[in-house]
Amino acid sequence: MYDVLVIGWGKAGKTIALKAAKQHKKVAIIEKDPSMFGGTCINRACLPTKSLEKSAKIVAQAKKMGITVDEDQAFLEAMAKKDAMVHKLNQKSYSLLDVEETADIYIGEAKFLNNQEVWVNGEVLTAKNMIINTGSTPRRIGNYKTSEEILNLTKRPEKLLIVGAGFIGLEFASIFNNFGTAVTVSQIDDQFLPMEDEEDSKRVLEVLQNRGITFKFNQTEINDEGFDEVLVSIGRVPNTKNLGLENTDIVLGERGEIVVDENLHTSVDHIYAVGDVKGGAFFTYISLDDSRIVLPQIMGEKNTRTTAYREGFATATFIDPAYARVGLNEKQAQAKGIHYTKHQVETMAIPKAHVIGEPAGFSKILVDDEGYIIGATLYHQEAHEMINTLAIAIKEGIKFDTIKNFIYTHPTFSESLNDF
Numbered sequence: 580m581y582d583v584l585v586i587g588w589g590k591a592g593k594t595i596a597l598k599a600a601k602q603h604k605k606v607a608i609i610e611k612d613p614s615m616f617g618g619t620c621i622n623r624a625c626l627p628t629k630s631l632e633k634s635a636k637i638v639a640q641a642k643k644m645g646i647t648v649d650e651d652q653a654f655l656e657a658m659a660k661k662d663a664m665v666h667k668l669n670q671k672s673y674s675l676l677d678v679e680e681t682a683d684i685y686i687g688e689a690k691f692l693n694n695q696e697v698w699v700n701g702e703v704l705t706a707k708n709m710i711i712n713t714g715s716t717p718r719r720i721g722n723y724k725t726s727e728e729i730l731n732l733t734k735r736p737e738k739l740l741i742v743g744a745g746f747i748g749l750e751f752a753s754i755f756n757n758f759g760t761a762v763t764v765s766q767i768d769d770q771f772l773p774m775e776d777e778e779d780s781k782r783v784l785e786v787l788q789n790r791g792i793t794f795k796f797n798q799t800e801i802n803d804e805g806f807d808e809v810l811v812s813i814g815r816v817p818n819t820k821n822l823g824l825e826n827t828d829i830v831l832g833e834r835g836e837i838v839v840d841e842n843l844h845t846s847v848d849h850i851y852a853v854g855d856v857k858g859g860a861f862f863t864y865i866s867l868d869d870s871r872i873v874l875p876q877i878m879g880e881k882n883t884r885t886t887a888y889r890e891g892f893a894t895a896t897f898i899d900p901a902y903a904r905v906g907l908n909e910k911q912a913q914a915k916g917i918h919y920t921k922h923q924v925e926t927m928a929i930p931k932a933h934v935i936g937e938p939a940g941f942s943k944i945l946v947d948d949e950g951y952i953i954g955a956t957l958y959h960q961e962a963h964e965m966i967n968t969l970a971i972a973i974k975e976g977i978k979f980d981t982i983k984n985f986i987y988t989h990p991t992f993s994e995s996l997n998d999f
Contacts, residue, residue: 581607583877584697584706586689586822589618590866591853592712593672595874600679602878607706608676609699611688617672619714619855620863622665623727628750630661631730632897635757639899642759643936650759654735657758661730690823694847698823708849708877711837712866713822715815715855720801723809726751736760736807744771744794746896748812749783752792753898761791763806765798776909779943779956783902786939790899817856832858841885843872851876865889891954893970895963900926900940903966906954906973912945919945919953922979922999926959929998931990935960944969944999946979961992968993 582604585592592608600606615622634657641648676682687700697704717725726747739755741748744766752762771794772780788794803809817836824831830838830846836858843851853869855861868889875882893905912919926932926940940959947953955969972982979999987994 581605581683581704581706583607583708583710584704585609585710585712586697587618587712587714587818587854587856588616588672589712589714589854590620590863591869591873592710593618593676594867594870595710595712595853595877596682597676597679598870598874599877600676600682603681604878606679606682607685607704608682609685609687609689609697611686613673613686614669616669618712618863618866619727621668621672623730625863626668627661627665627730628726628754629897630664631657631754632750632899634660635754636899638759639757648759651735654758655733658732688821690821691827691829692823694827694850706849709851710873711822711845711850711852711856712854713818713856715817715861717815718811718813720811720813723801723803723811726810726812729808729810732808738806738808739763740765740801740803740806740809741812742798742801742809743812743814745812745814746772746898746902748810749787749898750896751810751812752787753790756787756790756792757899761793763793763795765801766794766796767798769796771796775904776956779908779941779958782941782958783898786900787898815855815861817858819856834858841887842876842882843869843886860892862894865892891973893966895966897963900937900958900960901962903957903962904955905966905970906952907945908954908956909945912953917947917953919947921945924995924998929959929992929995931961931992931994932959934990942995942999944979950978950980951976952979952982959992965992968996 583599583606585596585608588610596606596608620626638648638653685699690698692698695705717727735758738761741752741764744764752764756762771784819831819835819837828847832838837845837852837856839845839852839857843853845852851873853873854866872884891906895901895903923941923943927938932938937960943956944952945954952973957966982996983999
């Protein structure tokens with residue numbers, strides 16, 4: 580019997596497996612696809628897309644400076660760079676566990692036989708603690724490419740249709756636009772980033788349109804005529820099929836996710852679910868936090884961390900410029916009846932923005948009547964980094980005046996906090 584059995588090599592699962600093995604626990608980790616060592620983020624999502632985002636930005640900046648760029652060749656070079664990075668990180672993730680004496684690696688498809696036993700490659704495994712970390716998969720429409728498959732293109736499309744104006748679709752729209760592709764984004768209704776404040780959504784849409792990205796709303800059908808490639812980006816679904824969960828007492832939710840409590844226990848006490856498979860926010864850093872919740876429990880240590888800790892966590896979308904938010908926006912604060920003061924700075928007022936030639940965007944901070952920050956929305960080139968400072972301020976109860984009057988280095992985007 581193992582101390583810990585992990586199904587799936589994602590961020591939470593591999594972190595739990597590695598730390599348990601380093602504390603001499605007997606660990607089994609099962610992964611059905613060797614190309615997924617390290618999980619979706621490393622291999623098919625966050626990191627490869629950010630690699631392409633960086634390369635595409637370089638291409639766009641070069642063109643802005645009047646440098647002639649072979650966009651097709653640049654795209655191929657960017658894909659090769661991305662592939663090399665993915666391979667390196669994939670193998671590194673495998674080797675970290677492979678060298679652990681108390682860790683056994685199984686390459687195969689896991690299936691629950693009951694609440695206590697898991698079948699893989701003809702063997703039946705048991706464990707004191709089981710972790711389901713099987714992730715999620717993009718929703719499909721027909722044979723159109725998903726956000727994972729678009730990463731394997733061998734040729735830059737001249738014209739790309741993206742179905743779905745959510746954040747993932749917008750990231751790809753921004754990336755391919757910077758590579759010189761003519762991008763059209765199709766949305767089924769007339770909503771654009773409906774969870775954001777209306778004025779903020781309008782600003783983002785305006786910037787993307789000014790860059791040459793076309794948006795078509797109220798599109799109930801996919802019209803792919805004239806496009807080289809079509810990307811469908813309409814969300815993700817938890818990977819709970821073919822796990823044999825019907826042989827257990829594990830309960831699934833309406834969207835096929837595994838139902839868990841605030842300690843990430845499933846309805847079977849010794850089985851946990853972590854990462855995307857449990858639904859909720861599909862972010863790698865949330866999966867990492869899942870490991871912080873589960874690990875003390877399986878190690879027999881006192882656990883004070885639950886999912887409640889991360890209420891109002893920060894998010895970042897790597898469009899160009901980046902869009903990031905933490906805590907409440909205006910519509911959420913108003914819905915809660917919270918009185919607040921809005922402080923806003925335009926990006927064009929930040930010296931560093933002119934240094935790098937990127938003056939688009941804004942920064943907005945909401946402060947309650949006691950002087951505490953309750954939310955922030957940033958839209959500029961360093962929003963994805965700077966949002967973390969404000970997230971810490973909210974979480975740790977650091978007052979707005981402290982952040983506003985702090986001494987920041989110059990020239991940076993962070994020093995714009997002095998201007999609020």
